[in-house]
Amino acid sequence: MKLKFLGAAEEVGRSCIMVEYEGTRIIMDAGVKIGEEDAYPLLEAADIGSIDGVVISHAHLDHSAYLPHMVSNGYSKPIYSTKPTFELVGILVSDYLKISEPKDVSKDAMAKMLGQFKIVEYQKEFRIGSIGVRLLPAGHILGSAMIELTCGGERLLYSGDVNFRNTKLLEAGYTDNLDAGILVMESTYGGNGDTFPSEHATINGMMASIKETLSAGGKVIMPTFGVGRAQEMLLLLDDYMKSGLLPKAPIYMDGMVNKAMGIHRHNVVYCREELKNRILLNDDDPFKSKNFVKVETAKQRRGIISGEEPCIIVTTSGMLTGGPVLKYVKSLAKVPEDKIIFVGYQAEGTLGRELVNGAKEILIDESRVDVKFKVEKYHLSAHADRQQLLQFVSKVKNLKKVFIIHGEKRKSREFREAIGGKYTTEIPMLGQEVTI
Ligand SMILES: [Zn+2]
Ligand SMILES: [Zn+2]
Missing domain, CATH: 3.60.15.10 (Ribonuclease Z/Hydroxyacylglutathione hydrolase-like)
Structure with missing residues (x-):
């Protein structure tokens, strides 16, 4: 061989x-x-x-x-x-x-x-x-x-x-x-x-942080990979919201997250037993939760950004190298009440890494943006x-x-x-x- x-x-x-x-x-x-x-x-x-x-x-x-x-x-x-x-x-x-x-x-x-x-x-x-x-x-x-x-x-x-x-x-x-x-x-x-802490503790910490922002009237941006982490996060957020551990707020899905969500839903036989049973036996389909709102137009996106309502935005790209996330960050970075939560690896040289490293000013589409929102990173791999x-x-x-x-x-x-x-x-x- x-x-x-x-x-x-x-x-x-x-x-x-x-x-x-x-x-x-x-x-x-x-x-x-x-x-x-x-x-x-x-x-x-x-x-x-x-x-x-x-x-x-x-x-x-x-x-x-x-x-x-x-x-x-x-x-x-x-x-x-x-x-x-x-x-x-x-x-x-x-x-x-x-x-x-x-x-x-x-x-x-x-x-x-x-x-x-x-x-x-x-x-x-x-x-x-x-x-x-x-x-x-x-x-x-x-x-x-x-x-x-x-x-x-x-x-x-x-x-x-x-x-x-x-x-x-x-x-x-x-x-x-x-x-x-x-x-x-x-x-x-x-x-x-590279030994990870318990995922359970990490998730609880992250949810407490999201709760704090939503309760104070802020918006939470969660940049993720469109496939995998995004769906994982969405199902977690939905669970926490349904059980009352997170206050009710719309969870917006923007970019590739949406298409990938559809693929996960119709391939649920490849998912975990527990999730399969929830959908097939109990008719409880987390992929179709009322908490999720698809973002399909630029106008809708502008409305979310300028709106007063607390919300969670799950969008691509995970390292801020492109995608709709930049539109949100460009406006919301200036708002001290808002928060960005990273859940994935941030490679050297990416905007995501700059923020995680504590940058006070970033460059998006050649314009300078002051960083006032809170930046947090949780290790979920x-x-x-x-x-x-x-x-x-x-x-x-x-x-x-x-x-x-x-x-x-x-x-x-x-x-x-x-x-x-x-x-x-x-x-x-x-x-x-x-x-x-
Ligand atoms: Zn891989
Ligand atoms: Zn790989």
């Missing part, structure tokens, strides 16, 4: 691993590293035609956005994923193409790409040439999967992005009966000190923390070798130290090829 790490090596972004076995060549994930200048996997155009299948772990752009590039460069074979991943790729990747306008992507790439998808179910093995493939629930976002490959007598497990805690939406990632000699795993939060990642490693039977990817250099190294000497561990370099 031959492995080639084409991205996400000593970095987070552009996940892409080529696997070759007995004349079959497949790719696991085809992501783009989104940044001031996007970075692509090291996949030679000449190699694209020789690939027999692509398997996508989940819809996040760092795992899926390179697909239209591949299709434009001649990839015409199947792309395998779960049903929710296929649907979420549809909205996330088309949004990426609109914003990034990559030059090597043809106009019809999106439609072609969607046509090449083949939906596969969790747990059911399928074959791409000489390689057996199985997707296992990863608990990270709707439809997310770990990818298990069987190459003759050797088995490889690729974690994709994983979370091993139950969330409002999803069951924890699958850890029963994992059996693989080779593990390729993420290490986003594998560093020293869709990734496993260091402890859970270590537990995950220990649950894989017959494990011999671990490749650590999808993490900042320092974190991957610290995680490797933490695993210790029980297995052979490697942090592959970008472009590195390994024969096993």
Whole structure:
């Protein structure tokens, strides 16, 4: 078996691993590293035609956005994923193409790409040439999967992005009966000190803070990723409001949050048992809660901004790199009674990071904005923390070798130290090829 790490090596972004076995060549994930200048996997155009299948772990752009590039460069074979991943790729990747306008992507790439998808179910093995493939629930976002490959007598497990805690939406990632000699795993939060406090305490603290702002007549802006965190937050807010722990106020959903909400609703069979039962047995559908109000026009948005009413606004983008959130922040940043609450990672160089770091003045659309509103950040992650990642490693039977990817250099190294000497561990370099 031959492995080639084409991205996400000593970095987070552009996940892409080529696997070759007995004349079959497949790719696991085809992501783009989104940044001031996007970075692509090291996949030679000449190699694209020789690939027999692509398997996508989940819809996040760092795992899926390179697909239209591949299709434009001649990839015409199947792309395998779960049903929710296929649907979420549809909205996330088309949004990426609109914003990034990559030059090597043809106009019809999106439609072609969607046509090449083949939906596969969790747990059911399928074959791409000489390689057996199985997707296992990863608990990270709707439809997310770990990818298990069987190459003759050797088995490889690729974690994709994983979370091993139950969330409002999803069951924890699958850890029963994992059996693989080779593990390729993420290490986003594998560093020293990456042990998360109890999510319950964090959520309670955040809700108390929201309550304080609403009770004082203020507005709360919650910038999030459109897919995953946003739905998680919305269901939490709705629960707290219904139980009286938060005062009644409209929860506005703006941007991609809306479309993604629809996809979550009709894929509820992929959600957590508890949520499924609530909807299917008790007719209690939190996705259709009266507390949620869709924002569909610029006029409606202006009305919310200038209105007196306390409210919560859940909108994209999560790091303030674009999207409707900027319209809200531009006006509401000046209001000391209002508040912005970050619930996700804020990358270096983003406006989100500037605010979290305490900026007193920010630049939006070339105009200076005084920062008077309160800025808070809560750690709620869709990734496993260091402890859970270590537990995950220990649950894989017959494990011999671990490749650590999808993490900042320092974190991957610290995680490797933490695993210790029980297995052979490697942090592959970008472009590195390994024969096993
Ligand atoms: Zn992800
Ligand atoms: Zn990722």
